[in-house]
Amino acid sequence: xxxxxxxxxxxxxxxxxxxxxxxxxxxxxxxxxxxxxxxxxxxxxxxxxxxxxxxxxxxxxxxxxxxxxxxxxxxxxxxxxxxx
Numbered sequence: 288x289x290x291x292x293x294x295x296x297x298x299x300x301x302x303x304x305x306x307x308x309x310x311x312x313x314x315x316x317x318x319x320x321x322x323x324x325x326x327x328x329x330x331x332x333x334x335x336x337x338x339x340x341x342x343x344x345x346x347x348x349x350x351x352x353x354x355x356x357x358x359x360x361x362x363x364x365x366x367x368x369x370x371x
Contacts, residue, residue, distance in 0.1 A: 304354045311352035318345040 306314060321342040325335065 301304040303341060306348040309348055311346075311349060312347045312357075314352070318342055318349065321345060 295317065303317075309317070323340055324330075325338050328335075330338070
């Protein structure tokens with residue numbers, strides 16, 4: 288056995304940062320990578336499900352960011368109309 292090897296080679300519970308701490312760009316980029324990994328199809332069912340669930344959470348986070356941006360644009364347009 289190699290004494291220089293650390294860990295089991297499996298991701299732990301805290302391997303991924305909480306999606307609520309991610310910016311839109313971070314969540315989008317991780318989602319792209321997650322999709323690429325899933326498309327390779329080289330994982331077992333349990334690991335694939337973990338990545339699928341992570342991808343779903345990342346997609347929801349991106350939607351939250353986009354919804355917030357849309358609200359800000361609508362608010363800005365509403366203010367501009369009121370000032371006209």
